[in-house]
Amino acid sequence: MSQVQGQKTVVFVKSLILYSFMSVGAVFVLFPFFWMIFVAVKPEGQAFSLTVSFAKPLWKNFVSIWCDPSYPFGRFFINSIIVATSGGLLTTLFCAMGGYVFAKKEFYGKNILFWFLLSTMMIPGMMFLVPQFAIVTKLHWINTYRGMVLPHVASVFGIFLMRQYMETIPSSLIESAKIDGASELQIFGKIIVPLSSAVMTTLFLLTFLFHWSNFLWHLVVNTPDSSKLTIPVGLALFRGQYQMDWEKMMAASCFAIIPIVIIFLLAQKFFIEGLTTGAVKE
Amino acid sequence: MLKSKTRETVVAYLFMAPFLVIFASFLLYPVFYSFYLSFRTVSPTTDMFSVFTDMKFVGFSNYLRLLKDFDFWWSLVSTGYYAVLYIPLSIAASLMLAILLNNQLKGHSLFRSAYFLPNVLDMFVVGIIWLFIYAPHYGILDRILTQLGITYFAEKGVLANGKTAMLGVVAALVLKNAGFGMILFLAAIQNIPVSVYEAADIDGANEWQKFKNITLPLVVPIVLFLLITGTIGALNAFAEIYAMTGGGPQMVVAGKTVGATNVSGYYLFRQFERMNYGDAAAISYFLLAITLTISYMNVKLLHRK
Numbered sequence: 001m002s003q004v005q006g007q008k009t010v011v012f013v014k015s016l017i018l019y020s021f022m023s024v025g026a027v028f029v030l031f032p033f034f035w036m037i038f039v040a041v042k043p044e045g046q047a048f049s050l051t052v053s054f055a056k057p058l059w060k061n062f063v064s065i066w067c068d069p070s071y072p073f074g075r076f077f078i079n080s081i082i083v084a085t086s087g088g089l090l091t092t093l094f095c096a097m098g099g100y101v102f103a104k105k106e107f108y109g110k111n112i113l114f115w116f117l118l119s120t121m122m123i124p125g126m127m128f129l130v131p132q133f134a135i136v137t138k139l140h141w142i143n144t145y146r147g148m149v150l151p152h153v154a155s156v157f158g159i160f161l162m163r164q165y166m167e168t169i170p171s172s173l174i175e176s177a178k179i180d181g182a183s184e185l186q187i188f189g190k191i192i193v194p195l196s197s198a199v200m201t202t203l204f205l206l207t208f209l210f211h212w213s214n215f216l217w218h219l220v221v222n223t224p225d226s227s228k229l230t231i232p233v234g235l236a237l238f239r240g241q242y243q244m245d246w247e248k249m250m251a252a253s254c255f256a257i258i259p260i261v262i263i264f265l266l267a268q269k270f271f272i273e274g275l276t277t278g279a280v281k282e
Numbered sequence: 283m284l285k286s287k288t289r290e291t292v293v294a295y296l297f298m299a300p301f302l303v304i305f306a307s308f309l310l311y312p313v314f315y316s317f318y319l320s321f322r323t324v325s326p327t328t329d330m331f332s333v334f335t336d337m338k339f340v341g342f343s344n345y346l347r348l349l350k351d352f353d354f355w356w357s358l359v360s361t362g363y364y365a366v367l368y369i370p371l372s373i374a375a376s377l378m379l380a381i382l383l384n385n386q387l388k389g390h391s392l393f394r395s396a397y398f399l400p401n402v403l404d405m406f407v408v409g410i411i412w413l414f415i416y417a418p419h420y421g422i423l424d425r426i427l428t429q430l431g432i433t434y435f436a437e438k439g440v441l442a443n444g445k446t447a448m449l450g451v452v453a454a455l456v457l458k459n460a461g462f463g464m465i466l467f468l469a470a471i472q473n474i475p476v477s478v479y480e481a482a483d484i485d486g487a488n489e490w491q492k493f494k495n496i497t498l499p500l501v502v503p504i505v506l507f508l509l510i511t512g513t514i515g516a517l518n519a520f521a522e523i524y525a526m527t528g529g530g531p532q533m534v535v536a537g538k539t540v541g542a543t544n545v546s547g548y549y550l551f552r553q554f555e556r557m558n559y560g561d562a563a564a565i566s567y568f569l570l571a572i573t574l575t576i577s578y579m580n581v582k583l584l585h586r587k
Contacts, residue, residue: 015385015387018382018385018387019387021382022382022383022390022393025378025379025382025393025397026393026396026397028457029396029397029399029400029457029460029461030396030399030400031415031457032400032408032411032412032415032454032457033399033400033403033411035411035414035415035422036411039414047414048420048421050422050425093300094300094301094304095301097297097298097300097301098297098298098301098302100297101293101294101297101298105290105293105294105297106287106290107287107290107291107293107294107295108287108288108291109291110294117305120309120310122514122573122574122577123313123570123573124514124517124518124547124566124569124570124573125518126517126518126520126546126547126550126551126566126569127312127313127316127566127567127569127570128308128309128312128316128566129550129551129554129562129566130316130319130554130559130562130563130566131311131312131313131315131316131319131563132308132312133554134315134319134334134559135307135308135311135312135315137333137334138332138334138335150304150308151304151308152308153304154301154304154305154308154309156305159301184293184297188297209402212404213403213404213405213406213521215404215405215406215520215521215524216520216521216524216551220554231404231407232404232406232407232521235406235407235410236406236524236525239410246414249410249414250411250414253407253410253411256404256407257403257404257407257408260402260403260404261399261402261403263402264395264399264402265395268395268398271398271402272398272465275462275465275466276465276466276469
């Protein structure tokens with residue numbers, strides 16, 4: 001009897017130790033995030049004080065960031081939403097179409113093309129900075145949404161992810177639709193897309209995120225007076241202005257980070273699945 | 283049969299057309315265009331309204347100048363330093379988190395979410411937050427350490443000190459990205475059937491032996507994957523440097539003044555910013571050569587085992 005009791009105590013102590021280690025890990029990893037919120041709700045000029053004090057009302061810094069006429073934050077926010085959403089939608093659509101034919105069609109050049117596309121994933125992204133900028137300049141796409149989005153919607157990772165998933169759709173479904181007289185587009189739109197909605201959501205979220213944080217590119221295709229600046233670029237260009245106002249800086253940071261946190265918490269299953277599929281291809 | 287394959291081919295390429303058009307114009311063409319630009323330079327006579335069509339041909343001089351440029355070589359060294367710090371630290375942190383989470387305790391999925399969360403956040407903004415945390419005298423890190431009697435950071439903080447700047451950047455990155463590797467490790471570890479561990483238990487293996495002989499070999503592919511992505515990450519490092527250090531602080535190496543965190547991605551950006559487009563294109567070819575070499579070595583390593 002006492003032996004069982006002893007084992008129970010061991011299990012209890014073990015899980016207590018595990019919990020405390022896990023909590024320490026969480027504190028470390030999430031600290032910057034909490035610190036940002038903590039400072040964002042502080043009264044003016046008290047960013048560095050460690051006493052727990054709050055702005056009155058609590059959202060004062062957020063409002064003043066949003067309403068400052070020299071710092072069009074609402075504009076940045078809307079731009080971020082537009083760029084990330086359109087980038088995510090276009091990438092998902094194009095990759096679904098491309099991934100579908102790689103999964104379900106036999107065509108000339110299929111294998112060579114696929115391996116060629118995969119091999120380009122090795123090229124460091126920095127390589128594209130100068131030529132892409134040159135192309136966008138020549139197209140007069142500086143300070144436009146298309147300049148910010150289009151050069152980055154061809155995702156080879158997306159093609160790969162779609163192909164992996166769509167290969168599992170039974171070909172018999174496609175065959176029977178063909179017999180019923182469905183056109184190629186109907187097959188894609190009415191069979192493939194609905195059956196792949198989960199993986200398409202995953203890709204949309206991942207590419208939404210990519211475009212939301214595509215900082216360097218947004219920095220170079222916009223001039224400082226552009227009306228298309230996204231939140232991080234706006235933060236960077238206006239850093240000088242808010243250098244001393246850390247509580248405002250952090251309030252602005254919240255606007256860049258909280259939407260993503262909410263999306264992540266609502267849809268984390270999709271993020272994690274997508275990343276795991278992408279990585280275990282070897 | 284052949285005819286139907288021809289038809290399929292037409293349909294297939296039509297479906298791929300939007301992707302391929304973007305791919306060809308913004309990814310494939312730039313690789314060659316960059317090569318072309320790397321032999322040219324913006325000269326005083328260049329028409330500023332059509333810079334890229336009016337650059338002067340200079341042969342190999344961009345490449346030769348880079349080879350003689352101490353800052354360029356330093357940028358490669360500091361990129362290497364970045365990678366050497368970042369890759370092992372992030373792999374260790376990821377693996378540690380994965381091992382911690384590999385249990386059936388209540389709420390472990392909550393912790394998993396918490397660890398993974400920072401991964402999806404914007405790098406630049408996270409960098410700004412760390413800038414604030416690392417600040418000297420007022421920053422929270424320095425204040426805690428001062429309370430503990432460590433006054434090393436009191437004067438310059440973490441990022442304005444050449445000795446600690448890179449470590450500070452990398453620490454922020456490791457904490458942000460560890461969740462990514464953790465998810466991969468966790469998937470690999472949880473794929474191992476429990477029966478394997480039970481068999482080891484019967485044979486009298488202890489925890490360390492089980493980890494070394496069962497878990498570790500199965501996570502090696504993940505380590506290699508993180509090695510590759512870490513290397514590419516180091517070559518692409520930009521937003522974190524831009525947010526936290528701006529390539530600085532200045533320090534003296536071999537009698538020359540260099541930026542302690544002036545990694546190659548940031549160096550390329552600085553050349554670009556100064557309209558040295560030819561030099562920037564030449565740098566990107568050096569980076570490509572380095573990446574291909576490293577990838578080749580990785581593949582060799584993979585095939586050896």
